Amino acid sequence: MTMIDRRDFLKLAGLAGVTFVAGTGCAATGMGSSSDEFHFVQLSDTHWGFTGDAANPDAAGTLQKAVAAVNSLVEQPDFVVFTGDLTHNTDDPKERRRRLAQFKEIVSQLKVKNVRFMPGEHDGSLDKSAAYQELFGATHYTFNHKGVHFIALDNVSDPRGRLGEEQLQWLQADVKQQKTDTQIIVLTHRPLFDLYPQWDWATGDGKQAVDILLQHPKVSVFYGHIHQEHHFKTGHIDHHASKSLIFALPAPGSVPKRAAINWNPAMPYDGLGFREVEFDKSYANIEIKEYPVKRG
Amino acid sequence: MLRMILAYCVTTAVLAIFVYMGLTEYSLRAAESGERVIKITAHKFDYTPNEIRLKKDETVVLEFTSSDVDHGFNVPELGLRADVLPGKTTRIRFTALKAGKFEVHCDNFCGVNHEEMGGMVVVE
Numbered sequence A: 001m002t003m004i005d006r007r008d009f010l011k012l013a014g015l016a017g018v019t020f021v022a023g024t025g026c027a028a029t030g031m032g033s034s035s036d037e038f039h040f041v042q043l044s045d046t047h048w049g050f051t052g053d054a055a056n057p058d059a060a061g062t063l064q065k066a067v068a069a070v071n072s073l074v075e076q077p078d079f080v081v082f083t084g085d086l087t088h089n090t091d092d093p094k095e096r097r098r099r100l101a102q103f104k105e106i107v108s109q110l111k112v113k114n115v116r117f118m119p120g121e122h123d124g125s126l127d128k129s130a131a132y133q134e135l136f137g138a139t140h141y142t143f144n145h146k147g148v149h150f151i152a153l154d155n156v157s158d159p160r161g162r163l164g165e166e167q168l169q170w171l172q173a174d175v176k177q178q179k180t181d182t183q184i185i186v187l188t189h190r191p192l193f194d195l196y197p198q199w200d201w202a203t204g205d206g207k208q209a210v211d212i213l214l215q216h217p218k219v220s221v222f223y224g225h226i227h228q229e230h231h232f233k234t235g236h237i238d239h240h241a242s243k244s245l246i247f248a249l250p251a252p253g254s255v256p257k258r259a260a261i262n263w264n265p266a267m268p269y270d271g272l273g274f275r276e277v278e279f280d281k282s283y284a285n286i287e288i289k290e291y292p293v294k295r296g
Numbered sequence B: 001m002l003r004m005i006l007a008y009c010v011t012t013a014v015l016a017i018f019v020y021m022g023l024t025e026y027s028l029r030a031a032e033s034g035e036r037v038i039k040i041t042a043h044k045f046d047y048t049p050n051e052i053r054l055k056k057d058e059t060v061v062l063e064f065t066s067s068d069v070d071h072g073f074n075v076p077e078l079g080l081r082a083d084v085l086p087g088k089t090t091r092i093r094f095t096a097l098k099a100g101k102f103e104v105h106c107d108n109f110c111g112v113n114h115e116e117m118g119g120m121v122v123v124e
Helices: A003-013 A062-071 A093-107 A130-136 A165-177 A206-213 B002-032
Strands: A019-023 A038-043 A079-083 A115-118 A141-145 A148-152 A184-187 A219-223 A230-234 A237-241 A273-279 A285-292 B036-043 B046-048 B051-054 B059-066 B071-075 B080-084 B090-095 B100-105 B118-123
Touching: A038 A062, A062 A093, A062 A273, A079 A219, A093 A130, A115 A148, A148 A165, A165 A206, B036 B071, B059 B080, B080 B090
Parallel strands: A038 A079, A079 A115, A148 A184, A184 A219, A219 A237, B036 B059, B051 B118
Antiparallel strands: A019 A285, A038 A273, A141 A148, A230 A237, A273 A285, B036 B046, B059 B090, B071 B080, B071 B100, B100 B118
16 A cells, blocks of 8 residues: 555544645655655553553553554554653562553553554663663664664653753764754754753753754654643654653643643543554655554 | 771861861852752652742852752753752852843753753743
8 A cells, every 4th residue: 555545544534633744845746655654653651550540540551542443544654662661660679670560561462563662751760761671772862764864862851851961972973973954853852942941841961852853954853741642843853742642741730730641531542552664765754643442 | 906997987077077067158148148059859850849940140149959860950041051960959150131031941851850940940
């Protein structure tokens, strides 16, 4: 099935949610399908171990439903990324490891075996990601896929929500090595820009990271943390926040206190979901499709 | 060996006296200049006091300490931020230039209810 065919199929089947198109170049209409086209799936903020019926009475079953939903995609993604808060925080180091191991076991049921992880503050801020690293490895890293350069940034292992000078220097060196026509995709947990610092929706030294990324002409950022879809631009850089898979949070500053939005029995799983990110042949356009936890 | 231990003890004591004198001098300077000193203690998962009342354009000295783990004290709208650490006093001389109610949040992930940890600065 070509990209066009698959899009048509999704429209006909009514499976895709909101579609957002980002990009600076012209559309790839007429280019046809190519082996360079690809898509990945972003899941975020699964908070395995969370309990609270008011926010999610199916907290112990939502992650499994999300895995099943990804497995049922007509065309399987090239890879899957989890942008942090895999688990809900606990002060008990043993329980933290237990939750991380259970999470890992559940997501091992994904059909796609190329899965990338990064920590959120719930996974890593209380032990500088020691437990996370035991189970998942490095907290910041790069990889390439079909000509696109991916950079996973860690803005949570420092409990103050900072990247730190060492990681910023590493980022600078990496960005400098990339060819100007290479598309860079940054994956991280917290927003790199000051979305709403009053709710800690920011990265302490995020501006320095954005300044480094601004040196490159083609950059998009995919992150989590805020439990809702959100799109923002700093200069030419797009920032796309993903929904959560445990509970939704209110729009930034829309209510006096940041608190989980209550579960709606009339619309179970409302506000939860994951997304598919598609690259066309030229990578001039990135198309984002939002999916609910339960499809159909 | 005894001399070394004695020298170590004397050095530590002298340093402690200097640190104490420095802190006392700082507080005295604040007191002499008429600046209010407001002591704030952070603990899981609250601040004492939880609400700080200031007058617009008044310069105060905020003295932060923690009774348990590392915390933060962040009021983005006032450009006010401090690391709040156990066993250490962080002092910030601060002037509120605008009136209103401003939310405080802990920006150092401190435990299970970290996200509930907050307070208020009221500037009249």
